[in-house]
Amino acid sequence: MNEFELLNNEISLAEKKKILKTMNEVDIAELFEHLPPADAVKFFRLLVKDKAAEVFAYLSSNAQQELVNRFTDKEINFVMTELFADDAVDFIEEMPASVVTRILKHTEPGKRAIINQLMNYPEDSIGSVMTVEFVSLKIDDTVKIALEKIRKEAIDKETIYTLYVTSPAKKLLGVVEARHLLINEETILIKDIMSTDFVKATTTDDKERLVAIFNKYPILALPITDSEDRLVGIVTHDDAMQVIKEEFSEDFELVGKLKTSDRPYLTDNPFHLARNRFVWLLVLMISATLTGSIIQSFEEAIVIVPTLVTFIPMLMDTGGNAGSQASTLVIRGIALDEIRPRDGFKIFLKEVSVSLIVGVGLALINFIRIWIQFDIKLAAVVSITVLLVVFMSKTIGAMLPLLATKLKLDPALMVAPLITTIVDAGALTAFFLIAKLILKI
Amino acid sequence: MNEFELLNNEISLAEKKKILKTMNEVDIAELFEHLPPADAVKFFRLLVKDKAAEVFAYLSSNAQQELVNRFTDKEINFVMTELFADDAVDFIEEMPASVVTRILKHTEPGKRAIINQLMNYPEDSIGSVMTVEFVSLKIDDTVKIALEKIRKEAIDKETIYTLYVTSPAKKLLGVVEARHLLINEETILIKDIMSTDFVKATTTDDKERLVAIFNKYPILALPITDSEDRLVGIVTHDDAMQVIKEEFSEDFELVGKLKTSDRPYLTDNPFHLARNRFVWLLVLMISATLTGSIIQSFEEAIVIVPTLVTFIPMLMDTGGNAGSQASTLVIRGIALDEIRPRDGFKIFLKEVSVSLIVGVGLALINFIRIWIQFDIKLAAVVSITVLLVVFMSKTIGAMLPLLATKLKLDPALMVAPLITTIVDAGALTAFFLIAKLILKI
Numbered sequence: 061m062n063e064f065e066l067l068n069n070e071i072s073l074a075e076k077k078k079i080l081k082t083m084n085e086v087d088i089a090e091l092f093e094h095l096p097p098a099d100a101v102k103f104f105r106l107l108v109k110d111k112a113a114e115v116f117a118y119l120s121s122n123a124q125q126e127l128v129n130r131f132t133d134k135e136i137n138f139v140m141t142e143l144f145a146d147d148a149v150d151f152i153e154e155m156p157a158s159v160v161t162r163i164l165k166h167t168e169p170g171k172r173a174i175i176n177q178l179m180n181y182p183e184d185s186i187g188s189v190m191t192v193e194f195v196s197l198k199i200d201d202t203v204k205i206a207l208e209k210i211r212k213e214a215i216d217k218e219t220i221y222t223l224y225v226t227s228p229a230k231k232l233l234g235v236v237e238a239r240h241l242l243i244n245e246e247t248i249l250i251k252d253i254m255s256t257d258f259v260k261a262t263t264t265d266d267k268e269r270l271v272a273i274f275n276k277y278p279i280l281a282l283p284i285t286d287s288e289d290r291l292v293g294i295v296t297h298d299d300a301m302q303v304i305k306e307e308f309s310e311d312f313e314l315v316g317k318l319k320t321s322d323r324p325y326l327t328d329n330p331f332h333l334a335r336n337r338f339v340w341l342l343v344l345m346i347s348a349t350l351t352g353s354i355i356q357s358f359e360e361a362i363v364i365v366p367t368l369v370t371f372i373p374m375l376m377d378t379g380g381n382a383g384s385q386a387s388t389l390v391i392r393g394i395a396l397d398e399i400r401p402r403d404g405f406k407i408f409l410k411e412v413s414v415s416l417i418v419g420v421g422l423a424l425i426n427f428i429r430i431w432i433q434f435d436i437k438l439a440a441v442v443s444i445t446v447l448l449v450v451f452m453s454k455t456i457g458a459m460l461p462l463l464a465t466k467l468k469l470d471p472a473l474m475v476a477p478l479i480t481t482i483v484d485a486g487a488l489t490a491f492f493l494i495a496k497l498i499l500k501i
Numbered sequence: 502m503n504e505f506e507l508l509n510n511e512i513s514l515a516e517k518k519k520i521l522k523t524m525n526e527v528d529i530a531e532l533f534e535h536l537p538p539a540d541a542v543k544f545f546r547l548l549v550k551d552k553a554a555e556v557f558a559y560l561s562s563n564a565q566q567e568l569v570n571r572f573t574d575k576e577i578n579f580v581m582t583e584l585f586a587d588d589a590v591d592f593i594e595e596m597p598a599s600v601v602t603r604i605l606k607h608t609e610p611g612k613r614a615i616i617n618q619l620m621n622y623p624e625d626s627i628g629s630v631m632t633v634e635f636v637s638l639k640i641d642d643t644v645k646i647a648l649e650k651i652r653k654e655a656i657d658k659e660t661i662y663t664l665y666v667t668s669p670a671k672k673l674l675g676v677v678e679a680r681h682l683l684i685n686e687e688t689i690l691i692k693d694i695m696s697t698d699f700v701k702a703t704t705t706d707d708k709e710r711l712v713a714i715f716n717k718y719p720i721l722a723l724p725i726t727d728s729e730d731r732l733v734g735i736v737t738h739d740d741a742m743q744v745i746k747e748e749f750s751e752d753f754e755l756v757g758k759l760k761t762s763d764r765p766y767l768t769d770n771p772f773h774l775a776r777n778r779f780v781w782l783l784v785l786m787i788s789a790t791l792t793g794s795i796i797q798s799f800e801e802a803i804v805i806v807p808t809l810v811t812f813i814p815m816l817m818d819t820g821g822n823a824g825s826q827a828s829t830l831v832i833r834g835i836a837l838d839e840i841r842p843r844d845g846f847k848i849f850l851k852e853v854s855v856s857l858i859v860g861v862g863l864a865l866i867n868f869i870r871i872w873i874q875f876d877i878k879l880a881a882v883v884s885i886t887v888l889l890v891v892f893m894s895k896t897i898g899a900m901l902p903l904l905a906t907k908l909k910l911d912p913a914l915m916v917a918p919l920i921t922t923i924v925d926a927g928a929l930t931a932f933f934l935i936a937k938l939i940l941k942i
Contacts, residue, residue: 081698082697082698083698084698084699084700084718085698086717086718086719087698207683210680210683210684211683211684214680214683214684215684220680220683221662221679221680221721238662238679238683239651239655239661239662242648242651242652242655242661242679243651243652243655243656256523257522257523257524257525257526257528258525259525274742275742275746276527277525277527278527278739278742280662280721280738297721297738298719301715301716301719304745305716305837308749308753309833311753312749312752312753312756312829312833313829313830313833315753315756315757315829316756316825316826316828316829316830317822317825317826317829318826318829318830324834324839325830325831325833325834325839325840325851326834326839326840326844326847326848326851330851330854330855330858331858333851333855334854334855334858334859334862337823337826337855337859338858338859338862338863340822340826341819341822341823341826341859341863341891342862342863342866344818344819344822345815345818345819345863345866345867347818348814348815348817348818348819349814349815349870351814351815351818352811352812352813352814352815353811355810355811355813355814356808356810356811359807359808359810362803362807362810363804363807366800366803366804367797367800369796369797369800369803369810369813370793370794370796370797371793372793372796372810372813372814373789373790373792373793373796373813373817373925373929374786374789374790374792374793376789376814376817376818377785377786377788377789377792377817377921377925378782378785378786378789380821381758381781381782381785382778382782384757384758385757385758385759385778385781385782387757388753388754388756388757388758388759389754389757389759389766390766392750392753392754392766393765393766393767396746398765398766398767399766399767403767406767407767410767410771410774413771413775414771414774414775414778417771417772417775417779418775418778418779418782421775421779421783422779422782422783422786425783425786426786429790450782480818484814484818488814
């Protein structure tokens with residue numbers, strides 16, 4: 061009995077239902093992505109209630125829309141009731157307006173209000189990714205009451221492993237882990253076992269903060285408070301994982317000089333892929349054309365000593381690579397919250413030392429090679445330039461991301477085009493000026 | 502009352518103990534990193550038992566060693582008893598031999614055997630990052646028995662939120678979530694509520710698999726079986742997070758052309774940082790020197806049409822960037838398990854289409870600009886080369902990481918140096934040959 065049998069027409073629906081029971085929600089969702097929508101709906105109807113909503117949440121927006129278009133009003137109501145608020149928001153946000161109208165019409169007013177509230181948070185805020193299904197306890201509850209509350213509410217909550225103790229004014233007072241409920245006597249009071257050393261964030265914080273927090277603290281869920289310090293939601297570890305994945309991908313793509321896309325590479329179409337790459341290539345091409353015109357302004361020198369041209373690739377590549385090394389480390393440090401803008405001077409000093417060590421090493425190697433292959437004057441020109449280029453690109457490469465952060469821009473976005481332009485132009489200008497000076501041309 | 506008061510000599514130890522109680526383990530560990538070791542030991546002794554072991558686990562190896570050197574034999578025994586096996590292994594692996602001898606001497610034989618076993622797994626295997634403290638249930642246990650087991654064992658287990666049902670031969674039969682224990686009647690049998698659609702991995706799997714699994718499934722812990730399918734350990738979500746962070750950082754650094762380092766940037770010394778950068782810069786410099794000698798072999802053409810030189814930066818940059826765009830997407834896809842080697846042909850076709858769209862666009866822009874600024878023949882030379890370069894670098898950039906994966910090499914490691922060499926050399930050779938042909942030089 062395996063998932064391939066699902067597509068076998070000779071197998072009864074009852075059998076297929078059994079097969080679906082043995083399959084993981086994530087895997088069922090993956091299967092649905094590859095089925096004709098009509099078949100997916102058929103199988104969706106065979107799923108047990110709990111599983112159906114989970115499978116739906118894991119589907120891509122395209123697959124969700126195909127299903128919803130085939131759903132009865134009752135099925136829409138069922139899905140909207142069962143989905144956690146954050147998943148419901150993710151789902152609705154991607155639907156066309158006409159579909160949204162139909163969905164909201166068949167959503168209970170209470171849920172609708174919550175969805176509207178979550179959709180009002182700015183796109184990059186933590187509020188936009190949090191959910192509201194958490195268990196809250198009172199400070200005078202006993203372990204017994206807490207366990208009963210879990211028994212009653214567990215089915216509708218996204219997590220029951222971390223419970224939140226709030227005051228009558230909804231202020232967050234403490235956090236209780238379910239494991240502590242299980243190992244303590246039933247008569248113990250919540251206030252005696254709750255911990256007050258919890259981490260929290262606010263709805264208006266940038267969702268990038270989740271990367272730093274979940275990277276630092278081994279928590280299962282993060283409580284989120286509003287501007288008046290009331291507990292209004294949580295972000296669970298798996299939703300944080302998604303944000304972390306997105307943020308990493310974004311930085312990764314920007315370092316690779318692409319516009320970020322949330323469509324998976326394999327299923328994305330060539331025109332969309334091309335569009336995300338074209339803008340960057342164009343910007344960088346224009347920048348390189350500027351560098352070209354610097355070379356042009358030194359055409360005279362080139363005609364006299366054509367060998368100078370052979371060093372252009374090496375100087376450009378070394379500058380670009382040295383700069384990207386420094387900026388990569390700083391961008392990653394910022395993403396993981398290991399580096400803050402106030403560390404600027406420390407980083408500057410560090411890159412100065414690193415660039416001197418690396419620069420002198422590379423300059424020496426070049427000096428010896430060019431001395432042997434050409435002559436000592438040319439060797440001096442190139443190696444002095446190498447040292448300068450490494451120094452310049454490393455310090456600029458490290459400082460640009462910090463500057464971007466201070467200006468509240470995405471560090472990875474600003475660095476690639478600027479560093480290429482500055483370093484290439486700077487390197488070649490320096491090279492030709494030093495050449496003119498030493499070679500007397 | 503806050504953490505700064507800890508360093509105030511006028512505050513009593515009892516007060517300090519209270520302050521430490523309100524602080525999170527992770528934050529205490531961070532504080533210890535910045536304290537003189539003698540003070541850190543003093544505060545460590547003020548921590549309650551549970552918290553002490555957790556704080557110790559979060560410390561860097563340097564700080565751990567400083568503490569251990571000051572520990573009594575009894576304190577070493579305490580730490581080794583309280584640490585989870587995976588944390589104990591992480592700790593011991595970084596200690597010098599003499600310290601390890603002392604630590605193991607004061608470790609209970611049972612724990613020592615487990616540590617030895619975990620340390621025997623290859624460095625990159627899942628076995629090397631798993632831990633052994635999980636709760637296992639029998640298939641005929643009732644919910645009541647399971648809850649009692651949790652109550653008894655919870656304190657010593659890394660997680661009690663996912664429980665593992667095993668046969669007498671230790672085969673993994675099913676998984677039960679603690680939430681299901683809490684919402685079901687006490688008389689219900691475990692076999693009726695366990696799920697069999699669980700995900701698992703084996704001790705010898707590459708730990709990179711954790712990235713794909715935890716990225717795909719919203720699980721709290723992953724069961725790990727040995728070669729005979731017996732359950733031997735688990736990897737919890739927070740330990741998986743660490744692996745994910747490391748793997749992402751590794752790819753990130755390689756895309757940024759650095760040797761990976763597990764030392765944090767801010768505290769790493771310049772010589773170590775320089776060493777990690779020097780090798781890459783040297784390799785890439787040698788590659789660029791090769792490109793330079795290609796230019797040299799066309800020196801004749803340059804002397805006749807010096808303007809050709811001004812297009813070198815643009816062609817090199819466009820090629821490098823177009824290639825890194827393709828390779829970045831494929832490397833990330835491989836890391837997230839979204840792309841497999843068998844998708845090779847699909848990716849090839851995709852990059853061919855993308856490169857034609859992007860290439861024609863960039864070629865056209867160049868053609869018009871150069872026609873206006875210079876003449877139509879030069880415009881033809883450059884734009885034909887641009888199209889070729891984009892095509893070549895995108896297909897090579899996409900295929901190289903797949904080739905690396907097939908050869909069981911790290912895709913990110915192989916791509917940067919190879920792509921630069923191939924694309925730069927290819928681009929310039931093509932450029933000069935096309936120029937000679939069209940401009941008849």
